[in-house]
Amino acid sequence: MSITLYDLTGAEDDRRFSPYCWRIHMALLHKGLDFRTVPWRFTEKDEIAFSGQGKVPVIVDDGRVVADSWAIAEYLDETYADRPSLFGGxxxxxxxxxxxxxxxxxxxxxxxxxxxxxxxxxxxxxxxxxxxxxxxxxxxxxxxxxxxxxxxxxxxxxxxxxxxxxxxxxxxxxxxxxxxxxxxxxxxxxxxxxxxxxxxxxxxxxxxxxxxxxxxxxxxxxxxxxxxxxx
Amino acid sequence: MSITLYDLTGAEDDRRFSPYCWRIHMALLHKGLDFRTVPWRFTEKDEIAFSGQGKVPVIVDDGRVVADSWAIAEYLDETYADRPSLFGGxxxxxxxxxxxxxxxxxxxxxxxxxxxxxxxxxxxxxxxxxxxxxxxxxxxxxxxxxxxxxxxxxxxxxxxxxxxxxxxxxxxxxxxxxxxxxxxxxxxxxxxxxxxxxxxxxxxxxxxxxxxxxxxxxxxxxxxxxxxxxx
The missing domain is CATH 1.20.1050.10 (Glutathione S-transferase Yfyf (Class Pi); Chain A, domain 2)
Structure with missing residues (x-):
């Protein structure tokens, strides 16, 4: 099952501009994990209310929800420890x-x-x-x-x-x-x-x-x- | 045989003030290596001429001479790889x-x-x-x-x-x-x-x-x- 990344976008659905979401985009590529992105806008707080907070990036991985770019990086490195390390020790x-x-x-x-x-x-x-x-x-x-x-x-x-x-x-x-x-x-x-x-x-x-x-x-x-x- | 560190000093022999020499002082402690320091002053270029350049830190380790703090750190980590790593990967x-x-x-x-x-x-x-x-x-x-x-x-x-x-x-x-x-x-x-x-x-x-x-x-x-x- 692929990971879902809620990803800040602008007027167009594919104008992805969040520096914090880009960290996770690159981190998922680094780990070689399948993922899809969901375009999200600042005022769509309801769409990510399930994460218990109101900012992206948020990922959903087989039902597990993680918010905050650093926390997501830690989650990915610990959960997928057999894949290339994001941090390196x-x-x-x-x-x-x-x-x-x-x-x-x-x-x-x-x-x-x-x-x-x-x-x-x-x-x-x-x-x-x-x-x-x-x-x-x-x-x-x-x-x-x-x-x-x-x-x-x-x-x-x-x-x-x-x-x-x-x-x-x-x-x-x-x-x-x-x-x-x-x-x-x-x-x-x-x-x-x-x-x-x-x-x-x-x-x-x-x-x-x-x-x-x-x-x-x-x-x-x-x-x-x-x-x-x-x- | 202990390592010798040529260490910049001031008016007093023990006024050791070089930021670059302090890196090596701490690095030698980190590696747990025996060392002694030789007080050295800016105008004593002749004293370290054997290193092929005119600045400290310079170390002498059983006849091997290394100058420049980064090069010394690399030398110590490679030569004493069995001791705690200075860089960590x-x-x-x-x-x-x-x-x-x-x-x-x-x-x-x-x-x-x-x-x-x-x-x-x-x-x-x-x-x-x-x-x-x-x-x-x-x-x-x-x-x-x-x-x-x-x-x-x-x-x-x-x-x-x-x-x-x-x-x-x-x-x-x-x-x-x-x-x-x-x-x-x-x-x-x-x-x-x-x-x-x-x-x-x-x-x-x-x-x-x-x-x-x-x-x-x-x-x-x-x-x-x-x-x-x-x-």
Missing amino acids: PVAKGLARFATDWTEQVVQGGIFRLIANDLFAHIAERDKAYFRTSREERFGMTIEALGADREARLPAFQASLAPARATLAQQPFLSGNTPAWADYALFGAFQWARAVSPYHLLAEDDPVHAWRQRLLDAFGGAAGRALGYAV | PVAKGLARFATDWTEQVVQGGIFRLIANDLFAHIAERDKAYFRTSREERFGMTIEALGADREARLPAFQASLAPARATLAQQPFLSGNTPAWADYALFGAFQWARAVSPYHLLAEDDPVHAWRQRLLDAFGGAAGRALGYAV
């Missing part, structure tokens, strides 16, 4: 949490301000009021103010990637020679941008650009075929 | 490089500007001209300008630690339940500060503060006994 799992925290604390906030207006344009109409209110409360300013002056913000965003750039100048993935969870966490942030924005976040000669391309091409090009913009 | 090693790059790209530069004047005060007299010239060339300003306004810089430095703080609020070490290379890399930066500066870099209720204390206490309190300031 206890020390790697500890450090994967650090890389994930870095993605969330540094990278995602930077990307949000570079794509805020494009993102809002792709949100489903029925979700727009929810999205505007929740994000404007969180950040204390309008979507339009958040997204202003992106040209001026781009250099600081690119500078904030310096640690990943240094690593990826020396090895193909954050996780070494092959990708693992930490790569999918960071890649999720870039897939979020790619799904909704034509804005170029990375210079073509940036080692981070080459790394992103390797992940767009991974698993038969699954992520690269997803609806989005040329990056 | 291939994925962990990949991510350890990322955490090390984060330490170097984000944390060390931030600390330098908070301790620059204290650091200069503890450099050996014979090293001061070298230190001033090399650092002022690297940063394009005087030591005194680099070290100015540290009260104003402290909040941004503490904010830059957000990814480590988030991780260490959830687990005792960056590497998970027990420390490994990535912890020693970051800890080295704090030992550098502790050796030369009474300035408090971390609030007492910061999870990073508690983590640092765990490493000061590790291995029988070896790092905590080193000459330095109460932090």
